[in-house]
Amino acid sequence: MDWLQVVVLAVVQGLTEFLPISSSAHLILVPVLTEWQDQGLAFDVALHIGSLTAVVVYFRHELWGMLTSSLSALRGRGVDREAMLALWVVLATLPVCAVGFVLHDVIEGYMRSTLIIALSLIGFGVLLGYADWKQRGTRSEYHLRLRDVVVIGLAQALALIPGTSRSGITITAALMVGMSREGAARFSFLLSIPVIVLAGGLETLGLIQQPQGIDWSVLIFGALLSGVSAYLCIHFFLRLIKRLGMQPFVLYRVIFGVWLLWFFHA
Structure with missing residues:
Protein backbone atom coordinates (compact mmCIF):
# COMPACT_ATOMS: atom_id res chain seq x y z
CA MET A 1 0.00 0.00 0.00
CA ASP A 2 1.21 3.49 -0.78
CA TRP A 3 0.64 6.35 1.64
CA LEU A 4 -2.04 8.00 -0.48
CA GLN A 5 -4.11 4.84 -0.27
CA VAL A 6 -3.58 4.67 3.49
CA VAL A 7 -4.72 8.28 3.98
CA VAL A 8 -7.78 7.98 1.73
CA LEU A 9 -9.02 4.71 3.22
CA ALA A 10 -8.42 5.83 6.81
CA VAL A 11 -10.25 9.13 6.36
CA VAL A 12 -13.11 7.47 4.46
CA GLN A 13 -13.50 4.89 7.24
CA GLY A 14 -13.34 7.49 9.98
CA LEU A 15 -15.91 9.80 8.39
CA THR A 16 -18.38 7.31 6.94
CA GLU A 17 -18.49 4.94 9.94
CA PHE A 18 -20.68 7.41 11.82
CA LEU A 19 -22.27 9.55 9.12
CA PRO A 20 -25.55 8.12 7.73
CA ILE A 21 -24.05 7.60 4.26
CA SER A 22 -22.78 3.98 4.45
CA SER A 23 -19.15 3.23 5.21
CA SER A 24 -19.38 -0.15 3.46
CA ALA A 25 -20.50 1.49 0.22
CA HIS A 26 -17.56 3.87 0.21
CA LEU A 33 -12.86 3.47 -8.70
CA THR A 34 -9.12 3.75 -8.04
CA GLU A 35 -8.08 0.22 -9.10
CA TRP A 36 -6.06 -0.08 -5.90
CA GLN A 37 -5.31 -3.56 -4.64
CA ASP A 38 -7.24 -4.83 -1.64
CA GLN A 39 -5.83 -3.30 1.53
CA GLY A 40 -5.89 -6.59 3.43
CA LEU A 41 -7.43 -7.77 6.68
CA ALA A 42 -4.72 -6.32 8.92
CA PHE A 43 -5.41 -2.80 7.68
CA ASP A 44 -9.18 -3.31 8.03
CA VAL A 45 -8.67 -4.33 11.67
CA ALA A 46 -6.50 -1.26 12.27
CA LEU A 47 -9.17 1.07 10.83
CA HIS A 48 -11.84 -0.53 13.04
CA ILE A 49 -9.62 -0.07 16.09
CA GLY A 50 -9.24 3.60 15.22
CA SER A 51 -13.01 4.12 14.84
CA LEU A 52 -13.73 2.17 18.03
CA THR A 53 -11.22 4.20 20.01
CA ALA A 54 -12.80 7.44 18.78
CA VAL A 55 -16.35 6.59 19.85
CA VAL A 56 -15.19 5.17 23.20
CA VAL A 57 -13.16 8.29 23.97
CA TYR A 58 -15.99 10.60 22.91
CA PHE A 59 -18.57 8.83 25.07
CA ARG A 60 -16.17 7.88 27.88
CA HIS A 61 -18.23 9.53 30.61
CA GLU A 62 -21.47 7.89 29.46
CA LEU A 63 -19.78 4.51 29.12
CA TRP A 64 -18.24 4.74 32.58
CA GLY A 65 -21.63 5.59 34.05
CA MET A 66 -23.25 2.69 32.20
CA LEU A 67 -20.56 0.28 33.44
CA THR A 68 -20.64 1.33 37.10
CA SER A 69 -24.45 1.46 37.18
CA SER A 70 -24.71 -1.98 35.59
CA LEU A 71 -22.33 -3.45 38.17
CA SER A 72 -24.35 -1.82 40.95
CA ALA A 73 -27.57 -3.25 39.51
CA LEU A 74 -26.03 -6.73 39.43
CA ARG A 75 -25.23 -6.34 43.12
CA GLY A 76 -28.91 -5.61 43.79
CA ARG A 77 -28.57 -1.88 44.38
CA GLY A 78 -31.28 -0.85 41.95
CA VAL A 79 -31.47 -0.01 38.27
CA ASP A 80 -30.96 3.61 37.24
CA ARG A 81 -31.10 5.21 33.80
CA GLU A 82 -27.45 4.43 32.98
CA ALA A 83 -27.96 0.74 33.72
CA MET A 84 -31.11 0.70 31.58
CA LEU A 85 -29.24 2.36 28.72
CA ALA A 86 -26.55 -0.32 28.91
CA LEU A 87 -29.27 -2.99 28.77
CA TRP A 88 -30.90 -1.33 25.77
CA VAL A 89 -27.57 -1.25 23.91
CA VAL A 90 -27.10 -4.98 24.52
CA LEU A 91 -30.65 -5.91 23.48
CA ALA A 92 -30.55 -3.75 20.34
CA THR A 93 -27.34 -5.47 19.26
CA LEU A 94 -28.75 -9.01 19.36
CA PRO A 95 -30.67 -8.93 16.03
CA VAL A 96 -27.70 -7.83 13.94
CA CYS A 97 -25.55 -10.52 15.60
CA ALA A 98 -28.10 -13.24 14.84
CA VAL A 99 -28.72 -12.16 11.24
CA GLY A 100 -25.02 -11.61 10.58
CA PHE A 101 -24.15 -15.07 11.88
CA VAL A 102 -26.77 -16.80 9.75
CA LEU A 103 -26.44 -14.78 6.53
CA HIS A 104 -22.78 -13.70 6.56
CA ASP A 105 -21.76 -15.84 3.58
CA VAL A 106 -24.83 -14.80 1.56
CA ILE A 107 -24.18 -11.12 2.17
CA GLU A 108 -20.48 -11.36 1.37
CA GLY A 109 -21.04 -13.48 -1.72
CA TYR A 110 -24.11 -12.02 -3.39
CA MET A 111 -25.00 -8.58 -2.02
CA ARG A 112 -21.86 -6.51 -2.49
CA SER A 113 -22.76 -5.35 -6.00
CA THR A 114 -22.90 -1.74 -7.12
CA LEU A 115 -26.58 -2.16 -8.04
CA ILE A 116 -27.56 -3.18 -4.50
CA ILE A 117 -25.37 -0.44 -3.02
CA ALA A 118 -26.93 2.22 -5.24
CA LEU A 119 -30.52 1.14 -4.56
CA SER A 120 -29.85 0.92 -0.82
CA LEU A 121 -28.29 4.37 -0.77
CA ILE A 122 -31.32 5.86 -2.50
CA GLY A 123 -34.09 3.84 -0.83
CA PHE A 124 -32.90 4.03 2.75
CA GLY A 125 -31.78 7.60 2.18
CA VAL A 126 -35.32 8.63 1.21
CA LEU A 127 -36.62 6.76 4.26
CA LEU A 128 -34.21 8.71 6.49
CA GLY A 129 -35.40 11.95 4.91
CA TYR A 130 -39.04 11.04 5.53
CA ALA A 131 -38.37 10.11 9.16
CA ASP A 132 -36.50 13.35 9.77
CA TRP A 133 -39.22 15.44 8.09
CA LYS A 134 -42.22 13.63 9.59
CA GLN A 135 -41.12 12.83 13.12
CA ARG A 136 -40.07 15.57 15.53
CA GLY A 137 -39.71 13.72 18.83
CA THR A 138 -38.02 15.03 21.95
CA ARG A 139 -36.95 11.89 23.81
CA SER A 140 -33.27 11.26 24.48
CA GLU A 141 -31.42 7.96 24.66
CA TYR A 142 -32.31 7.82 28.36
CA HIS A 143 -36.05 7.69 27.66
CA LEU A 144 -36.27 4.57 25.52
CA ARG A 145 -38.85 1.85 25.97
CA LEU A 146 -38.54 -1.84 25.20
CA ARG A 147 -40.60 -1.62 22.00
CA ASP A 148 -38.41 1.27 20.80
CA VAL A 149 -35.28 -0.82 21.35
CA VAL A 150 -36.81 -3.78 19.49
CA VAL A 151 -37.62 -1.58 16.47
CA ILE A 152 -34.16 0.00 16.43
CA GLY A 153 -32.44 -3.35 16.90
CA LEU A 154 -34.35 -4.99 14.05
CA ALA A 155 -33.61 -1.98 11.86
CA GLN A 156 -29.91 -2.27 12.63
CA ALA A 157 -29.92 -5.79 11.18
CA LEU A 158 -30.78 -4.23 7.80
CA ALA A 159 -27.41 -2.49 7.88
CA LEU A 160 -25.84 -5.78 6.80
CA ILE A 161 -27.10 -4.90 3.31
CA PRO A 162 -24.28 -2.88 1.71
CA GLY A 163 -25.27 0.73 1.12
CA THR A 164 -27.84 0.84 3.92
CA SER A 165 -25.62 2.53 6.57
CA ARG A 166 -25.75 1.25 10.11
CA SER A 167 -25.92 4.74 11.59
CA GLY A 168 -28.45 5.82 8.95
CA ILE A 169 -30.93 3.02 9.52
CA THR A 170 -30.70 3.15 13.33
CA ILE A 171 -31.19 6.92 13.33
CA THR A 172 -34.15 6.48 10.97
CA ALA A 173 -35.78 3.94 13.29
CA ALA A 174 -35.03 6.04 16.37
CA LEU A 175 -36.63 9.12 14.80
CA MET A 176 -39.70 7.07 13.87
CA VAL A 177 -40.23 5.93 17.46
CA GLY A 178 -40.14 9.52 18.69
CA MET A 179 -36.55 10.29 19.63
CA SER A 180 -34.94 13.66 19.01
CA ARG A 181 -32.31 14.02 16.32
CA GLU A 182 -29.49 14.28 18.84
CA GLY A 183 -30.86 11.45 20.99
CA ALA A 184 -31.22 9.21 17.93
CA ALA A 185 -27.66 9.95 16.82
CA VAL A 195 -20.95 -3.86 16.44
CA ILE A 196 -17.43 -2.58 15.70
CA VAL A 197 -16.00 -4.91 18.37
CA LEU A 198 -17.76 -7.90 16.80
CA ALA A 199 -16.80 -6.95 13.24
CA GLY A 200 -13.21 -6.35 14.27
CA GLY A 201 -13.18 -9.66 16.12
CA LEU A 202 -14.29 -11.55 13.04
CA GLU A 203 -11.64 -9.83 10.94
CA THR A 204 -9.01 -10.63 13.56
CA LEU A 205 -9.96 -14.33 13.42
CA GLY A 206 -9.59 -14.20 9.65
CA LEU A 207 -6.22 -12.50 10.03
CA ILE A 208 -4.99 -15.21 12.42
CA GLN A 209 -6.03 -17.90 9.95
CA GLN A 210 -4.20 -16.13 7.11
CA PRO A 211 -0.82 -15.08 8.51
CA LEU A 219 -1.33 0.06 10.54
CA ILE A 220 -0.52 2.52 13.32
CA PHE A 221 -0.82 5.56 11.06
CA GLY A 222 -4.07 4.23 9.54
CA ALA A 223 -5.60 3.57 12.97
CA LEU A 224 -4.56 7.01 14.24
CA LEU A 225 -5.92 8.84 11.21
CA SER A 226 -9.15 6.83 11.25
CA GLY A 227 -9.60 7.58 14.94
CA VAL A 228 -8.99 11.32 14.63
CA SER A 229 -11.31 11.71 11.64
CA ALA A 230 -14.00 9.60 13.37
CA TYR A 231 -13.81 11.68 16.57
CA LEU A 232 -14.13 14.94 14.63
CA CYS A 233 -16.98 13.46 12.61
CA ILE A 234 -18.96 12.55 15.75
CA HIS A 235 -18.37 15.97 17.31
CA PHE A 236 -19.40 18.04 14.31
CA PHE A 237 -22.24 15.73 13.25
CA LEU A 238 -23.98 16.12 16.62
CA ARG A 239 -23.68 19.90 16.32
CA LEU A 240 -24.76 20.04 12.67
CA ILE A 241 -27.96 18.01 12.98
CA LYS A 242 -29.34 20.40 15.58
CA ARG A 243 -29.54 23.08 12.88
CA LEU A 244 -29.80 21.27 9.56
CA GLY A 245 -31.21 17.86 10.38
CA MET A 246 -30.59 14.87 8.12
CA GLN A 247 -31.57 16.38 4.77
CA PRO A 248 -28.00 17.19 3.57
CA PHE A 249 -27.06 13.54 4.04
CA VAL A 250 -30.24 12.40 2.31
CA LEU A 251 -29.40 14.57 -0.69
CA TYR A 252 -25.84 13.21 -0.78
CA ARG A 253 -27.08 9.61 -0.65
CA VAL A 254 -29.58 10.10 -3.47
CA ILE A 255 -27.05 11.87 -5.72
CA PHE A 256 -24.39 9.26 -4.97
CA GLY A 257 -26.81 6.40 -5.63
CA VAL A 258 -28.05 7.88 -8.92
CA TRP A 259 -24.47 8.47 -10.04
CA LEU A 260 -23.58 4.83 -9.29
CA LEU A 261 -26.55 3.64 -11.35
CA TRP A 262 -25.50 5.87 -14.25
CA PHE A 263 -21.79 5.07 -14.02
CA PHE A 264 -22.02 1.30 -13.65
CA HIS A 265 -25.40 0.36 -15.12
CA ALA A 266 -26.37 2.94 -17.74
Missing part, protein backbone atom coordinates in the same frame (compact mmCIF):
# COMPACT_ATOMS: atom_id res chain seq x y z
CA LEU A 27 -14.96 1.28 1.25
CA ILE A 28 -16.20 -1.17 -1.39
CA LEU A 29 -16.20 1.46 -4.11
CA VAL A 30 -12.88 3.20 -3.40
CA PRO A 31 -10.79 0.24 -4.70
CA VAL A 32 -13.17 -0.15 -7.67
CA ARG A 186 -26.17 9.44 20.27
CA PHE A 187 -27.92 6.08 20.72
CA SER A 188 -26.78 5.05 17.24
CA PHE A 189 -23.17 5.88 18.14
CA LEU A 190 -23.39 3.89 21.37
CA LEU A 191 -24.77 0.95 19.37
CA SER A 192 -21.75 1.13 17.09
CA ILE A 193 -19.40 0.05 19.90
CA PRO A 194 -20.45 -3.63 20.22
CA GLN A 212 1.01 -12.47 6.49
CA GLY A 213 3.74 -9.90 6.81
CA ILE A 214 2.60 -6.79 8.70
CA ASP A 215 3.77 -3.25 8.08
CA TRP A 216 3.25 -1.79 11.54
CA SER A 217 3.92 1.80 10.50
CA VAL A 218 1.04 1.64 8.01
